[in-house]
Amino acid sequence: MLRIHPATHADLEALRDVGCTTYREHFTHIWSPAGLQAFLDRDFSPASLNQSLESSDSQTWLLASDESERPVGLAKINWSAPAPVTGEVGAELRKIYFLKSAAGRGYGKRLVQYICEQAVERGDSLLWLTVLKSNPDARRFYQAFGFQVMGEIPFKTDLAEIGMDVMGFDLKRLGQ
Numbered sequence: 001m002l003r004i005h006p007a008t009h010a011d012l013e014a015l016r017d018v019g020c021t022t023y024r025e026h027f028t029h030i031w032s033p034a035g036l037q038a039f040l041d042r043d044f045s046p047a048s049l050n051q052s053l054e055s056s057d058s059q060t061w062l063l064a065s066d067e068s069e070r071p072v073g074l075a076k077i078n079w080s081a082p083a084p085v086t087g088e089v090g091a092e093l094r095k096i097y098f099l100k101s102a103a104g105r106g107y108g109k110r111l112v113q114y115i116c117e118q119a120v121e122r123g124d125s126l127l128w129l130t131v132l133k134s135n136p137d138a139r140r141f142y143q144a145f146g147f148q149v150m151g152e153i154p155f156k157t158d159l160a161e162i163g164m165d166v167m168g169f170d171l172k173r174l175g176q
Contacts, residue, residue, distance in 0.1 A: 001066075002065070002072075002105075002106075002107050003064070003066075004063070004111060004114050005062070005063060005065075006063075007062060007063045007074070008053065011061075011063050012050065012053070014063055015044070015061060015074055016046065016049060017071070018063070018072070018073065018074050018099065019074055019097065020040050022073070022098060022099055024040075025100045030157045030160060030162060031158060032157075032159055035158030058078065059079060062076075062111065062115070072099050072102035072107065073097060073098035073099065073102060074096075074097055076093075076094040077094060077115055077119070078094050079124070080124070081128075083168060084130070084166050085166050086150055086151070088126055088128075089124075090124050090125065090127060090171075091115070091119035091124045092127075093115060093127060093128070096111060096129075108141060115127065116169070116171060116174060117174075119171055120174055124171055125172050126169070127147075127168070128168040128169070129166075130153065130165065130167070132155065132163075132164055133162055133163040133164060133165055145169065146169050148167060149165050149166070152165050152166060153166060
């Protein structure tokens with residue numbers, strides 16, 4: 001069973017630990033060691049997380065824990081964000097990361113469902129995200145959930161130009 005709750009300042013260390021660990025597990029190969037550390041320092045530093053947690057009107061961090069209450073994943077949602085390419089305003093699933101040890105248990109699907117429910121409650125009609133073009137497994141996961149490619153945007157690390165697909169899910173479909 002997955003327990004999902006909005007993260008607070010009390011969860012800062014858990015967010016930082018899960019964020020850094022999962023990002024290293026999944027994306028080390030696209031960065032140099034210095035580039036990876038700079039990214040993690042920017043996105044998961046205590047100061048950055050504190051500032052982000054204080055912006056609870058415009059964004060939400062979620063922490064996901066397994067049945068033993070061990071944090072295994074996280075998500076960050078930016079509310080009322082314009083999607084690249086179309087400009088349509090919706091909820092942006094900015095980050096969703098799970099520990100590799102938590103893979104294959106349906107946790108990702110459950111967390112996306114939870115986020116969809118939250119977005120509908122807030123009155124959003126679109127959930128959108130960006131996914132690395134070099135990550136076909138993630139693209140397949142989102143497509144199986146019902147996301148569709150809306151376009152693409154550039155993305156590069158200090159090692160390579162990778163690109164990202166912008167994908168959207170029509171939340172109005174949930175009410176049908």
